[in-house]
Amino acid sequence: MTMPDLASHPRVCLAFDPLELHYDFGADHPLQADRMRALLDLLETCQLWHQGDPLLHLPIRPASLDELRLIHTDDYLAAVQQLGASAARLPALPPQQRQELEQQAFRYGFGDGDTPIMPEMHEVSAMIAGGTLVAMSAVLGLPEGGQFASPEGRPVHVFHPGGGLHHAWASRASGFCVYNDAAVAIAHVLRASEAKVLYIDFDAHHGDGVQRAFYDEPRVLTVSLHETGRYLFPGTGDVLELGNGLGRGYSVNVPLEPFTQDDSYIEVIENLLPPLALSFAPDVIISNHGCDTHAWDPLTHLALTTRALQAQVRLVHELAHRYCGGRWVAVGGGGYDPYRVVPRAWALVWAEMSGRPLPAQLPTSWVERWRPSWEAMRERERETWEVMGKPQQESGFPTTFEDLPDHFPPVPRLQEITRANRHTASLVRHLAVPPAVRPAFPPLRQRSPLTGLFDLLHLRGADTPSRSQTLQTPRGPVLLRDFCPPSLVERLRPSNGLCSFTRLPEREHRLLLEIARRADCALALAHTSGGEIVGEVTLAPGDAWWEGLEQVYEVAIEVSRDWRGLGIARNLLAFALDLEAREDLIFFAVGLSWHWDIEGTGLSIYRYREMLIKLFGSQGFKEYPTNEPNIAMDPANVLLVRVGSRADQRIVSQFFSRVLSTPQLPRF
Known part of the structure; x- marks a missing residue:
């Protein structure tokens, strides 16, 4: 060979x-x-x-002592060195000295049989x-x-x-x-x-x-x-x-x-x-x-x-x-x-x-x-x-x-x-993957066929119908489009500040493209006449926490940090949700205090929470208490829900029962 x-x-x-x-x-x-x-x-x-x-x-x-101190304490490092130097001669030591070393070994985790002391312990482990x-x-x-x-x-x-x-x-x-x-x-x-x-x-x-x-x-x-x-x-x-x-x-x-x-x-x-x-x-x-x-x-x-x-x-x-x-x-x-x-x-x-x-x-x-x-x-x-x-x-x-x-x-x-x-x-995805990222990576399990909004607007597999509207801002006109097809997303480019969910604009662009390719998601974009994406709203089926509930959709929104304060978020959200079929549906949004982009807003986590409540409140969303783990584990987090006036009351009842039920994590 x-x-x-x-x-x-x-x-x-x-x-x-x-x-x-x-x-x-x-x-x-x-x-x-x-x-x-x-x-x-x-x-x-x-x-x-x-x-x-x-x-x-x-x-x-070998790692130096200074490098090892980045993780390990001085007393532990000293004990490892002393125990390793004494390991070979431990049986021959006087009883009192041997007992002292054995007590030290037990104190630092070497006395339970799993990790016995050995010769050259510090030198080998440092290498x-x-x-x-x-x-x-x-x-x-x-x-x-x-x-x-x-x-x-x-x-x-x-x-x-x-x-x-x-x-x-x-x-x-x-x-x-x-x-x-x-x-x-x-x-x-x-x-x-x-x-x-x-x-x-x-x-x-x-x-x-x-x-x-x-x-x-x-x-x-x-x-x-x-x-x-x-x-x-x-x-x-x-x-x-x-x-x-x-x-x-x-x-x-x-x-x-x-x-x-x-x-x-x-x-x-x-x-x-x-x-x-x-x-x-x-x-x-x-x-x-x-x-x-x-x-x-x-x-x-x-x-x-x-x-x-x-x-x-x-x-x-x-x-x-x-x-x-x-x-x-x-x-x-x-x-x-x-x-x-x-x-x-x-x-x-x-x-x-x-x-x-x-x-x-x-x-x-x-x-x-x-x-x-x-x-x-x-x-x-x-x-x-x-x-x-x-x-x-x-x-x-x-x-x-x-x-x-x-x-x-x-x-x-x-x-x-x-x-x-x-x-x-499914629970790990729900807890650890940002809501705006999940739609680009659908779970492998097969969902039941969707009905209502997306079958209607996708015309059962035909090209996605898309509306447009012009928003005047102090920085010039911004075009709003909903149900954006992949071909449109490919032609546009992200603003440098559009990176709230993936930290890099090019990755955010790839994320939006993957969402646009999904037949069960709706992507609304705000972009300049020059083709720069400055905001987006995603409507996606609820994840596994809401499994079994039809006509329940999660809303995620993002505006480029370079275009904030111009009213784009409020207008884009209103535009994305301005659908006749919305009255048949339940929409919800989750605000997370540990969203990394908060650092760039200059807001405290509670001020950020208030901003989300005000933004979604303009579209009829209300805050609800819930035992859903993301919300229940941190008072700075928030669940916002909008129930359509024609929503099936059986589904509404099931939804709020899920919201208020005690999480059974092993079952989930």
């Missing part, structure tokens, strides 16, 4: 240092350093990577933290990323398989994790640049340490897809863990049902990640590809195969190029089947990143080297499966990179699991 030509691919590096192989808690611990050895051996055997190749290997160095920090700095062009001959020589993607220790807290080890390398790297990026970071955690365990580090930080969006904490460590990661203060809405959690399989998992990630990435507009993505989600992993209850693992990495790759210039760092994370799963799963990450096709078959020589190691641990693996309550599977050592479907039959309760995950994803 010959090495592929690098010229046709973005520059990609794998970050690694041999010291990382010393991150080892002992032969009986679930986290085995052999997983890294097997991975690197597999990549080298397939001639996909070689440590000596400067085009493929990114040298790393791992430094590896992710160097990787992030390299793709962003920061000095800590190293020197390159030219900007074109800087890597666009970096894979650091030794990273992903996402459970460590500021002053406590947790879940096999000593230093939180991803959090340290992100904190360094925030200190050294103005970049916004999207952190996506695919590990089966909730990424609690990274979320905790940035829970009030609006420049970091953390997204964790994990097995529900009802059954699995660390017990956190509920959908309502959304962030605090300015960080409200920037923590997203997707707890999945035990025994989730590929189809449901892929549906969830494709339903959620693209709209989240679009609305956040990251400058760089860091993704944790913990492969303990695999059906063979002994410590979790998810049931994925390499098909789902490949889908997640392909989607992140696509998002990186679509939204942040390709800047992407991937880390390894969890994975406790060190021979059958981890090497193949992380080889898929490297192959996708580097654009190198994998052979169908695993190299025979590699299988012969590593199968005996797996066979030696089979009995211990069976015992772990029994403790975890997982059904035993008689499966041998794989000989192909991709899993064979026949080895993974459908699990019991498959439809129930799929339905529960779909409900969770």
